[in-house]
Amino acid sequence: MRCTAKRPTVLSLFTGAGGLDLGLETAGFETRLCVEIDDEARATIRRNRPEWKLATPGDIHQHAPGDLLALSGLDEGELDLLAGGPPCQPFSKSGYWLAGDSKRLGDPRAATLDAYLRVVEAALPRAMLLENVRGLTFDGKDEGFRLLEQGLERINRRKKTNYQVTVLHLNAACYGVPQLRDRVFIIASRAGTIFEMPAATHGDSEGFEPYRTAWDAIGDLDVANWPDELAPTGKWAKLLPSIPEGQNYLWHTPGGGGEPLFGWRTRFWSFLLKLAKDRPSWTIQAEPGPATGPFHWRSRLLSVRELCRLQTFPDDYVIEGDRRSAQRQLGNAVPCALAELLGLEIQRQILGSADVRMELQLLPARRASCPPPQRRGRVPKEYLALRGKHRPHPGTGLGPGALRREREHDLVG
Template identity: 55%
Template sequence: MPKLISLYTGVGGLDFGFEQAGFQTSVALELDPTCCNNLRENRDWSVLEGDIHGISSAEILEAAELATEEPDLLIGGPPCQPFSKSGYWATGDARRLDDPRADTLDAYLRVLSDTRPKVFFLENVPGLAFKGKAEGLNRIVKGVEDINATHSTAYKLSWQIVNAADYGAPQMRERLVLIGDREGREFIFPEATHGPENRQFRHHTAWDALGDLPETPNETGLKMTGKWADLLPTIPEGQNYLWHTDRGGGYPLFGWRRRYWNFLLKLSKDRPSWTIQAQPGSATGPFHWQNRKLSSRELCRLQTFPDDVVLQGSRGDIQRMVGNAVPSLLSEVMGWEIRSQLLDGRTRPNQFKLEPPFRKCCPPENAIAPLPKKFAQLIGEHEPHPGEGRGYAAERRVA
């Protein structure tokens, strides 16, 4: 089996996919104790628990029982909040490389330089490559060039922004994927297979992923709470708070685009899920069409984790671990492509193990509830969002 080193492993989202593509995780490095405990409970991988900045590459290789240049693959998704879309939205033109959290990129490059695997795989937020704000991507490119100059390697970097739903995941989730080959071969990203009519298959839906699970799970903490809990049942499947604006089909309770997108966002049975959030508020979706929070098993299904993975911890812990992960099906697809193009020439299978089935009998949309009287006081005229850089958050920054 091809052997890999995993950095910033989290709860193992990437690893579960590469595992299905025939890779063996020789060592997983993760800082968060709850993630490490779950890794140990679900897999027998060697787990290094700690901050990557305090763990040497020699320790990583020793734990993996591998020598320099021996690993087949190095994988990881360095946490890069400064480059996320929400980071730009919250702080304006983010400091990006001046933010100490951007040092995670340098740590990945340090391990890459010291271990020099045959192939490396790095995934991150699409914001890392935003036009005019691509300092993070440029740092990676420059780092790879320095490694080649220092060690006489020929790493060639290929990158692309991909949507997991276009490769069979039942969740719309965009990621920047970078792949480098030590011998200088270019990696050709596979064509998207799922989506519009000109593709091979339709997108997988939330019903495809969840249709065989009980609609009333035996799990505590799923009831929606807070100020807006009674408003969620008045919103149709696949809609959010925009339903209750003067441009929606409900009552004018809010200004157009005055709230964040996931506010009161509800899954639709016949569409892919929206991106699962790692740290949602009480009104942050996506919520289940039964007007409740998603169960831990439902979260794992939408993230295409293998069904034998059982997560332990608080409701917040599980939401955070799953929300911070990458759909495992995406790494299963990329893992087979890496093997086929750059490693052992194995042919990718016709069916991926983590892809959900296509369910033919999708139930009709649930009926919506009437507006509770307590929200009637909100009915009225509400100004729409005035445009980028002029909303409430921008006003607070100026103040």
Template identity: 45%
Template sequence: MIDRGVAVSLFSGAGGLDRGAEDAGYQVRAAVEWDRDAVATMEKNFSHLNSPVISRDVTTVTTEEILAAAGLGASERPDLLIGGPPCTPFSKSGFWLEWKREGLDPTASLLQEYTRVLREARPRRFVLENVYALTYDNAASRPAYTRLLKEIDEAGYTAVPKVLNAADYGVPQARPRLFILGVPKGEPAPEHPSPSHGGLWERRRSSGGHPHVTCGQALDGLVTEPEPGEQVGGKYGHLLPDIPPGDNYLHYTERRGHPDPQFRWRSKYWSFLLKLSPDRPAPTIQAQPGPYIGPFHWENRRLRVPELRRLFTFPDNFEFVGSRNSIQAQIGNCVPPLLAKKVILALHGETCE
């Protein structure tokens, strides 16, 4: 494998973007992450870290500390800066909160922590990942997105943003995310990877050389053990077995002709009682799903950790640390490593199948 040099990671989480960077030839030498379980996950799985993960609020961490943690001197530059600032203010699932719609979420400023390190560390390349709702034309997203691009420009970089759906790149999950690729001004602008896979996603069809990877293909041959709490109980859990794979609560509506309707048409969020289909990629898997929020396995239970690993393209031997809820949050917040690898290779004008 080509040694592409030193990568520095912000908002590292459990390391999905980091794993992709290492698979593309970089060595992640320094990482900043405040969640203790995610820190432990990073330290267990990344052998190139030059020092322990900086486990503090990024607003209290100086760029000099980050470079020192990577083993870089004051005059040295990292070869790659990666990171996905928390997306709470811009997530589509949060727009029902008025204060978020009005752009008042204080965590929006974490985008500025990324651009601060970008400006001060002067990496040779960068990748910034975020929810695609950051590009929406509304009061919460528009000012933040405009400011972000302006700050990248002022830092001396050419930015190329694009929304990519993970399923179009061989990930068995339909997961659209914004990726901003950047290089210093004066260098040829980078290009995003071309889709390698195609298929139907939310009534839209994408084209690629191969059909989307399905859940059935991804989970084929995987042997798992039952996990505590995987059964869905409570008020609505008993409804799950009759829902066909790939369908959701709408199965129990009058419009669908159900003899005993339980719900009004479009009265719940789309992922309510949503069940995987083995013949399609998974829908977006959330970090903090409610008790009836899917996707659930077609065997009428919650997904197990090894299954989540596969649906995010982590290797089977990648170890997550923490409680089941913590692991769900760590995985659900990750960039699928396969997508990250393809995005980072595209920075070098390279592709992979």
């Protein structure tokens, strides 16, 4: 049951399926307004949290920042927390892999950073929380982060505030989430309070709780038969059973343990990547190709309910849309339990709340009797023709794609 007492308020930008907001809600926040452009994500919010007001239209660029504050029922300076994750594709590492780099601030989606800052200036929240991929702060490619810093400096000068940025690089698994998921969280306090990074609680080292595992999260959903929609498709589908739990295509490279079918590091990391029962899940992808994992240890796609579990969404939460839409919504979400942690810490460190609990309510319980790994299958004959000597990837900037782009650049120049 959700608390009905007066709670700290949050205005949510780029809400998506609501992962960040569900965690903040569990931490005690009241969501006053959600701004989300995707129709199916909006349907998910209406289905599960009809009390969360949705801005209409959902495009943040069609609203004056002051209007969003008014829709939330608050005046300047009354909002406790502005939270949101602007689209991460302009700063995603996958953009570098596919294209050698990404457009970053040249990508139209990066304009959402400016939109976020305009709402900060209109609302002047006591705290702000911004989530993104680690690429936002990559050395030498941190234009987006510098834009945020400079924007907050201008707001401080104009509004006599003291927003000071803390950058947190967090892996969700280190806090009990059953998924290895690295993300950047940028937190700032209007009063200049420096936010301290929460201490990791889970890991392999002495003094830490063991990681929560994929088996902890989805072991009770493990069945030998599954719907046809979860069967893998594409050129490499039949090769998947020959890869051990927790491994990827590198198993089938020289020295990998399988057949020499590929060159070392000639494919992206998530190619034919599988879960291991006794480890946290690999990062859930938003728009995977047919050979992109993580796949279930039974060599199938993960179900929507399994994806929800690995992202620590509550079991009664329903994702609207078809499976592809659900994958996108969940792959773009913040793990709810990680958001719960940050919500509790923001209350304790910035909002000055007393008696803030330390334990997280959204983590999966530990599950006993983890079975041994699935038995590995043979490589089908159709792939054996690939056996041979394969050159490894030559290194960053030296692959065929990078060299092709360099030639094209020289021709244009």
